[in-house]
Amino acid sequence: MSNKDYETYYVPEQSHWPIVGALALFLIAIGAGSYVANLDTGEGVGGYILLAGIALIVYMMFGWFSNVINESMAGKYSAQMDASFRQGMSWFIFSEVMFFAAFFGALFYARMLSVPWLGGEGNNYETWNVLWPEFQAAWPLIKTPDGSTTTGMGWYGLPLINTILLLTSSVTAHFAHVALENNKRASLKFWLASTILLGTVFLILQVVEYQHAYADLDLTLASGIYGNTFYMLTGFHGMHVTLGTIMLIVMFLRVMKGHFTPENHFAFQATSWYWHFVDVVWVLLFVFVYIL
Amino acid sequence: MTTVTDTMEHVDGHHDHHDHHADHKMTGIKRWLLTTNHKDIGTLYLWFSFIMLLTGGAMAMVIRAELFQPGLQIVEPDFFNQMTTVHGLIMVFGAIMPAFTGLANWMIPMMIGAPDMALPRLNNWSFWILPFAFGILLASLFMEGGGPNFGWTFYAPLSTTYSNGSTAFFVFAVHIMGISSIMGAINIIVTIMNMRAPGMTYMKMPLFVWTFFITAYLLIAVMPVLAGTVTMVLTDTYFGTSFFDAAGGGDPVLFQHIFWFFGHPEVYIMILPAFGIVSTTIPAFCRKPLFGYSSMVYATASIAFLSFIVWAHHMFTTGMPLAGELFFMYCTMLIAVPTGVKVFNWVATMWRGAISFETPMLFSIAFVILFTIGGFSGLMLAMTPVDFQYHDTYFVVAHFHYVLVTGSLFSIFAAVYYWLPKWTGHMYDEKLGKLHFWCSMISVNVLFFPMHFLGLAGMPRRIPDYALQFADFNKWVSIGGFAFGLSQLIFLALVIKCIRAGKQAEAKSWEGAEGLEWTVASPAPYHTFATPPKVD
Ligand code: HEM
Ligand SMILES: [Cu+2]
Numbered sequence: 001m002s003n004k005d006y007e008t009y010y011v012p013e014q015s016h017w018p019i020v021g022a023l024a025l026f027l028i029a030i031g032a033g034s035y036v037a038n039l040d041t042g043e044g045v046g047g048y049i050l051l052a053g054i055a056l057i058v059y060m061m062f063g064w065f066s067n068v069i070n071e072s073m074a075g076k077y078s079a080q081m082d083a084s085f086r087q088g089m090s091w092f093i094f095s096e097v098m099f100f101a102a103f104f105g106a107l108f109y110a111r112m113l114s115v116p117w118l119g120g121e122g123n124n125y126e127t128w129n130v131l132w133p134e135f136q137a138a139w140p141l142i143k144t145p146d147g148s149t150t151t152g153m154g155w156y157g158l159p160l161i162n163t164i165l166l167l168t169s170s171v172t173a174h175f176a177h178v179a180l181e182n183n184k185r186a187s188l189k190f191w192l193a194s195t196i197l198l199g200t201v202f203l204i205l206q207v208v209e210y211q212h213a214y215a216d217l218d219l220t221l222a223s224g225i226y227g228n229t230f231y232m233l234t235g236f237h238g239m240h241v242t243l244g245t246i247m248l249i250v251m252f253l254r255v256m257k258g259h260f261t262p263e264n265h266f267a268f269q270a271t272s273w274y275w276h277f278v279d280v281v282w283v284l285l286f287v288f289v290y291i292l
Numbered sequence: 293m294t295t296v297t298d299t300m301e302h303v304d305g306h307h308d309h310h311d312h313h314a315d316h317k318m319t320g321i322k323r324w325l326l327t328t329n330h331k332d333i334g335t336l337y338l339w340f341s342f343i344m345l346l347t348g349g350a351m352a353m354v355i356r357a358e359l360f361q362p363g364l365q366i367v368e369p370d371f372f373n374q375m376t377t378v379h380g381l382i383m384v385f386g387a388i389m390p391a392f393t394g395l396a397n398w399m400i401p402m403m404i405g406a407p408d409m410a411l412p413r414l415n416n417w418s419f420w421i422l423p424f425a426f427g428i429l430l431a432s433l434f435m436e437g438g439g440p441n442f443g444w445t446f447y448a449p450l451s452t453t454y455s456n457g458s459t460a461f462f463v464f465a466v467h468i469m470g471i472s473s474i475m476g477a478i479n480i481i482v483t484i485m486n487m488r489a490p491g492m493t494y495m496k497m498p499l500f501v502w503t504f505f506i507t508a509y510l511l512i513a514v515m516p517v518l519a520g521t522v523t524m525v526l527t528d529t530y531f532g533t534s535f536f537d538a539a540g541g542g543d544p545v546l547f548q549h550i551f552w553f554f555g556h557p558e559v560y561i562m563i564l565p566a567f568g569i570v571s572t573t574i575p576a577f578c579r580k581p582l583f584g585y586s587s588m589v590y591a592t593a594s595i596a597f598l599s600f601i602v603w604a605h606h607m608f609t610t611g612m613p614l615a616g617e618l619f620f621m622y623c624t625m626l627i628a629v630p631t632g633v634k635v636f637n638w639v640a641t642m643w644r645g646a647i648s649f650e651t652p653m654l655f656s657i658a659f660v661i662l663f664t665i666g667g668f669s670g671l672m673l674a675m676t677p678v679d680f681q682y683h684d685t686y687f688v689v690a691h692f693h694y695v696l697v698t699g700s701l702f703s704i705f706a707a708v709y710y711w712l713p714k715w716t717g718h719m720y721d722e723k724l725g726k727l728h729f730w731c732s733m734i735s736v737n738v739l740f741f742p743m744h745f746l747g748l749a750g751m752p753r754r755i756p757d758y759a760l761q762f763a764d765f766n767k768w769v770s771i772g773g774f775a776f777g778l779s780q781l782i783f784l785a786l787v788i789k790c791i792r793a794g795k796q797a798e799a800k801s802w803e804g805a806e807g808l809e810w811t812v813a814s815p816a817p818y819h820t821f822a823t824p825p826k827v828d
Contacts (some may be wrong), residue, residue, distance in 0.1 A: 008822065009487070011408045014318055014326035018417035025471070026424035029464035033428070036460040036530050064413070080486060084410040087482045095474050095512045102520025102550055106535055114543035122613070131538070146539035222532030225541035232527070 010076045017064035024060055027053030069259070069267075082266055089270040093277050096240070100281055103236065107229040107288060111139050115225065118145055144224035151217040153230065155290035158209045162202050163286045166241075169198035170279040173248075173272050183262045185255070192252050195275070199245040206238050233285055240278045247271040317818055325420070328412035329818060330397045335715070336419050337394025338708070342784070344386030344426065345701075349777050351379040356773035358756050362763050372756035373441035374433060380444025384562070385469045386426050388696065391704045392565040393418075393476050396504045399711065400480065402809040402816065403498050405489025405825045410482040418475040425468035432458040432465075443754060445555065448536035448547040452528040463526045470515045477511035480504055489808075491827035495589070498807055499582060502589050503568030506596045510557045510564070513600075518554040521547070545610050552603035560599040563695060564592055566663075566703030567634055570656045572807075573706050574638050577653035578645025579804035584637040591630035591637075598627045608679045617676045624674040628667065635664055650802070651725030655706035658733055659699060666694030669744065684754075687747025693740045705732075705783070712787070713801035717815030718794030724786045731779035738772030 031050030038044040071077065119137025120128030128135065132145040140152035153159070176191035213219040221231045251271050254260065260268050317323055317332075327333060354375045358366045367375070397415065401408055409415045433439035437457040442450035451459060484505045488497070497505075524547075527533040534540025536547045567588075575582045582588065604612060604620040612620075638660050647653070669691040673679050682688060705728075712720050742765040747753075751762045758766065797814040808827075812820050 009407050011412055011819075012328050014322070015328060015413045015416065016326050018413055019325045019420050021417050022420035022424055025421050025468055026428075029424070029428055029468055030461070033461040033464045036526065037457055039530055083486050084482050087485055088411055088414075088478050091478045091481055091512055092474075095478075095516045097516075098513055099516035099520055102517045102524075102553075105517075105550060105553070106520075106524065106546060109543070109546050109549065110535075110541060114538070114546060115541050117543075118538060118541065141541045144534070144540045148540075221527070222534075224534055228527070228533040228535055228540070228542070232524075232533070 009078065010071065010081055012067075012071070015064075015067065017060050017067065021057060021060040021064070024053050024056035027056060029053075069254075072264070072266075073259070082264070085266045086269070089266075089273060093273060096277065097281075100233070100236065103229065103233050104284070104288065107233065110141075110225045110229065115139065115141055139226070141224050141226040148224060150219045150223035150227055152226070153209075153213060153217065153219060153290065155286065158205050158212075159286060159290045162205050162209075163282065165198050165202045165205070166279050166282050169195045169202070170276055172198065173275045177268070177272050180255075180260060180265055180268060181262050189252070189255060192248065192255060196245060196248045196252060199241060199248060199275075203238065203241055203245065206234070206241075230289055233289055237278065237281055237285055240274075240281070244271070244275050244278050247274060326416070328408070328416055330401050330409045330412070330415065331715075331816065331818065333409075333415050333419050334394045334396075334398030337390045337397060340419070340422060341387050341391035341394060342787075344382050344390065345780070346784075347430070348379050348382035348387055349780065351375045351382070352773060353777055355379065356770040359758070359766050360770040361767070362758050362760055364757055367756070369756045370438060370441055373443075373754065374439045376754055377440045377443050377446075378429065378433065381429065381440070382426065383696070384444060384558070385466075386422075388562045388700050388704070389473065390422060392504070392507070392562070392700075393473075393480075395565070395569070395704070395707050395711075396476075396480050398715065399809060400483055400501055400504060401487070402812065402820055403501050403807055404484065404487060404492055405808050405821045405827065406483060406487035407819065407822050407824075409479050410487055411479050414475055415479050418472045418479065421468050421472050425465045425472070428461050428465040428468075432461040435461070445551060446522075446525065447551070448525065448528065448544050451525050452536055455529060459529050460526060463522045466522045467519055470519045473511050473515045477508035477515075480508040481512070484508075489821070489824040489827050495586065496827065498568075499571040499585065499588050499592075500565075500568040503564045503571075503592055506592050507561050507564045510561050510596055510599065514554040514557045514561075517550060518558075521550045521554065524550070545607070548607050548610060549604070552606045553600075555606065556603040557596075557599045559692070559695070560595060562700045563663075564596065566659065566700045567592060569703040569707045569710075570638060570659050573652045573656045573710050574641050574660075576710070576802050576804040576806065577650060577656070578642050578647050580641055580645045581806075582637065583640035583643075584633070587633055588637055591633040594630040595627060598623060598630070602627065605674055605679070608676045609683050621674060621676045625671065628671055631667055635660060635667075648803075650709070651720075651722065651729055652706045652710035654726065654729045654733075655702045655709065658729070659702045659706065662694055662698030662702070662736075666691055666696075666699055669694065681750075682747060684752055685747035686743045686751045686753055689753050690740050690743035690747055693743070697740065698736055702732075705729075708787070710802070710805075711809075712790050713797030714809060714814050714816055716791050716794070717797055717813075718790050719797050719801065720786055720790040720794060724782060724789070728779060728782040728786060731782060732776060735772050735775035735779055739769055739776050740772070742766075742769050742772075 027049050031046050031048070031053050033046065034044050035046030035050055038046060116122075116137045117124045118128060118132065118135055121137065134147070135145045136143070140150075142152055143149045172191045172194045176188050176195060179185075179188040179191055219227050219230065221227055248271055251268050254267070259265075317329070318326065324332065324336060327336075354367060355372065358364075358372055397409065400406075429439070435458045439458055440446065440451070440455075440462045442455060446462070451462075484497070484501060494502075524533070524535040528536050528542075534542045536542050536544045538544070571582055571588060602620055602624045604616060605624045608617060608620070642657075649657075669687065673682055673688065673691055709720060709725055712718075746762055746765050746769070749762065751758055799813050800810040801814055802810075808821075808825060809816070811825070
């Protein structure tokens with residue numbers, strides 16, 4: 001094979017975006033750190049530093065991605081570059097899966113092991129008898145060993161509607177992708193907009209559900225292991241849906257500007273992968289957090 | 293072996309304008325802050341790691357000074373705990389891991405014939421967030437109430453109910469370290485999957501590349517779990533959750549499960565690249581190809597796989613169900629099989645080789661012997677009933693320092709000596725290198741070997757004071773410790789000397805060296821393989 005049929009891999013020149021991003025992350029960490037450390041007193045400027053960090057990271061993403069988009073539009077990227085981006089994104093999503101796995105692991109451990117053990121299962125009779133003889137193992141854990149109570153969240157109603165919304169949005173996202181590949185721009189815009197709409201409604205309903213849980217069910221983040229796993233899992237999922245929706249909106253704006261071709265649309269592809277990923281996580285959540 | 297038909301540093305005709313741009317590098321601080329060059333970033337990682345090694349080392353000196361004699365004399369117990377904690381965190385996340393990432397950055401593109409890492413800007417970001425993370429961690433030592441004092445394993449409830457005010461900073465610092473590792477790992481994976489020169493199939497890759505490839509998978513699988521763990525610590529401490537609190541239905545033992553699900557693969561993250569390094573240096577100085585290349589690849593992959601199902605060998609004393617104790621005991625022992633394959637292959641490579649003993653080879657031979665000692669003490673710890681006695685004693689400390697210091701760190705030294713000529717264009721001072729080796733080799737054993745006896749006799753770890761019968765051994769351990777610490781200054785002097793001057797290194801600096809990196813000039817040009825070489 002001669003070297004002639006090998007396209008040059010584009011190695012960008014010096015860039016100042018990463019160091020801006022590093023600074024942003026630093027501000028976020030110290031801001032969040034001092035905000036959290038002073039939660040009880042509410043003193044300090046941690047919250048503002050955190051906000052400044054977030055603003056800076058948004059600015060960084062904007063600048064960095066514009067660089068990449070410009071390079072891509074200028075035709076500097078080869079198929080090999082595209083493959084780098086795709087592989088990078090897929091492994092990033094894999095790492096996100098593992099992040100959720102930690103919280104699912106905590107959920108399964110609590111449900112299948114620690115709660116039954118606290119209730120005296122296996123060889124733990126004495127533990128139960130000595131520590132909390134009143135305690136009864138159950139899931140949802142509506143009464144914790146130290147006696148605080150809460151109410152379980154049903155799966156029908158909002159959660160079911162949300163499941164339907166998110167599943168539908170995965171289908172519309174797929175239609176949008178097909179439309180893009182067939183170069184049907186009008187239909188692409190339509191399906192993309194529908195996906196954004198579905199995602200947004202999902203998020204609004206999620207907020208309504210949280211309000212309902214706090215106000216009527218007395219189900220809070222601090223309501224024992226049930227409330228902990230409920231909010232951490234749905235909360236992190238909600239954050240990912242928010243991010244996904246923002247990504248979809250950016251894709252929509254880029255489509256309006258005429259970006260993407262049937263052959264060349266990595267950013268769109270990545271967004272759609274991300275969206276399917278949050279969808280799958282939700283299905284698992286719906287089954288293991290709400291139904292079972 | 294691989295042959296190279298075209299390695300010339302010329303730029304391909306039809307794209308020349310931007311290649312041209314990238315060729316002149318910036319000067320001064322800007323070069324380092326804004327760089328997208330894998331060699332610059334590798335250098336940054338390596339220097340950062342060395343600074344962290346000295347910082348963490350200084351803390352170890354505090355620990356050993358306090359333990360020189362029984363009784364409390366130099367520091368407060370709480371500060372002693374902060375020292376052991378931050379020493380561990382810095383050495384694991386700040387010294388060993390960044391050193392490996394630095395080597396990966398420098399060498400992988402050159403070894404596979406790629407122009408750079410696949411995602412160069414991300415590469416810069418992965419590095420530059422690290423100093424900030426460690427800045428936060430170190431700053432927390434000076435905060436009111438002090439820094440983290442719960443051990444590098446930050447077990448709940450020490451890190452939750454009983455922690456001091458700075459835990460939030462610890463949590464966010466670890467988050468940043470995690471992001472850095474994940475991004476770095478993604479870059480390594482993508483580079484290896486996508487950027488190999490034409491003709492370099494997976495089974496033709498140098499073993500060094502293979503081990504980093506597999507390590508990178510371990511990283512993206514477990515660093516997110518660590519992020520989850522610290523997040524739960526954060527909410528348990530500040531937001532009233534009870535993941536690790538039985539009163540709310542959680543369980544402190546859950547912490548250990550999640551932590552060690554990360555933690556055990558993490559120790560392999562710190563040793564697999566070391567395997568890759570000595571599998572490069574030993575053949576070079578024996579002037580023989582590596583014995584059993586493909587069995588090395590499969591052994592590395594099996595170790596990586598097994599590392600996911602042995603985590604609870606750190607938790608034998610938590611009262612797991614008997615079936616769990618047995619399962620984790622047998623799985624742990626199983627790891628000794630692929631590890632044994634490796635040790636056998638290194639020895640077989642040396643067998644009847646034309647061996648010469650330059651510094652990288654000395655460190656590599658020491659690695660093989662001393663790592664094996666660490667592996668054997670690991671096997672002792674893997675036996676559940678025996679571990680009931682050894683757990684949380686100095687025997688464990690001896691074990692993991694044999695695998696991490698005489699294992700991982702020695703391999704890093706071997707790598708640095710081996711590639712210094714390629715990086716700097718100068719041969720290092722061999723006499724000074726040998727001096728560094730022998731000082732390190734002797735002092736490290738004075739430092740860590742007696743810890744086995746201390747542990748077997750029951751001296752608990754992480755305590756600033758001890759019973760009188762342990763006094764003699766501790767004195768020797770401390771002396772070894774100070775000597776080992778001082779010996780590293782020889783290394784610093786050697787590296788600086790080598791950067792400034794020295795005998796001009798040839799492109800192929802070692803007679804037996806193999807691989808694409810030796811086909812380019814020494815020092816390696818700023819950009820290598822803008823046009824991929826052809827490998828057959
Ligand atoms: C043959 C291979 C190995 C076996 C069978 C093994 C086994 C074990 C066991 C059973 C323990 C728990 C001891 C206890 O706490 O009671 C342990 C601790 C440890 N091992 Fe290994 N190990 C092996 C190799 C390694 C390697 C290669 C590394 C790192 C490069 C390593 C690093 C550690 C560390 C850091 C700890 C202590 C963690 C802590 O509690 O702070 N081990 N090992
Ligand atoms: Cu382990």
